[in-house]
Amino acid sequence: MLAVNKSALSLGIGRPVNAPGRNWSLIGFRWLILLFIIACWISAIIDVHHCSVIVYHYSGTPDCDFVKYEACMLAGSLLVSIVLILGFILLLFQNLKTLRTYLTGLLACSWLQLMINMVLTQTYPLVHEVHAKWAKSESLTSYEIKYKCCGALGPDDYLLAYGELPRSCFTAESRTTHTLHSTGCLHVNGKGERFIHLELITPILLLVLIVMMTVFYCYLRRIKAPKRSCQELRADYVFL
Structure with missing residues (x-):
């Protein structure tokens, strides 16, 4: 009987769940x-x-x-x-x-x-924000007005995709090359x-x-x- 009990203990049978010596905080x-x-x-x-x-x-x-x-x-x-x-x-x-x-x-x-x-x-x-919006075909108007930029890489993005430039790419209503924002919003540099x-x-x-x-x-x-x-x-x- 004693030998059986020793064998059971060696196999972990009958051992309590909360084994003594465990540091539960650790x-x-x-x-x-x-x-x-x-x-x-x-x-x-x-x-x-x-x-x-x-x-x-x-x-x-x-x-x-x-x-x-x-x-x-x-x-x-x-x-x-x-x-x-x-x-x-x-x-x-x-x-x-x-x-x-x-x-x-x-x-x-x-x-x-x-x-x-x-x-x-x-x-x-603006790199990650602008790329995510442009990839989803979402408007960049707020960025273009605030940072004076146009498209993701530049005005050509709109010309290739839509054939025209939005009003937000210009500083004035005249829409001339002098008032065009030539920098893409991905390139906006500054803090x-x-x-x-x-x-x-x-x-x-x-x-x-x-x-x-x-x-x-x-x-x-x-x-x-x-x-x-x-x-x-x-x-x-x-x-x-």
Whole structure:
């Protein structure tokens, strides 16, 4: 009978659900960060999609200086998405030395992407908005009046698509070449009125993630949590 009981215990039969020794605060904190990493990864993938669309459409168009910024954003977003996957894995193993090195690298990537995105959004603030509206055949009138531009790339956009220019492409009712806005709204150069743009969401989320992971790292050090092996992860159903 004693031998049977020992065998049952070795297989985990009869073991209580709330196993002693589990740090549920640590488990809950880890879950919170893992979910936040997933949110950051989704945001980075959305950035990859938006930037790749801009690069694909305008990479062969001359005088589109904003394309090089979009290409840098695309490369940065791809790098961040890979780094986030790595962070998801490293967080499960809770190796303090590796986490410390990872946090340094994540901070560098996040700061670099934030700087690139800020340069783009403050230098060419209308690129994503104008492209989205023009692709959906929506009106650019408000942009053309406010920023004195015409079409996405220039007046030729309207001439090729509709054969005529709208009134918003002119500074006066006369509609002469002297009053025509020759610059496309994609090329509008200058500081935008908004400081926060959608392109800055991912870098801001990453900075919040760094703070959360730093607190998690300090907590692991305080409780002297041991690093986990693959065998322990399997035994704990990975996430516990």
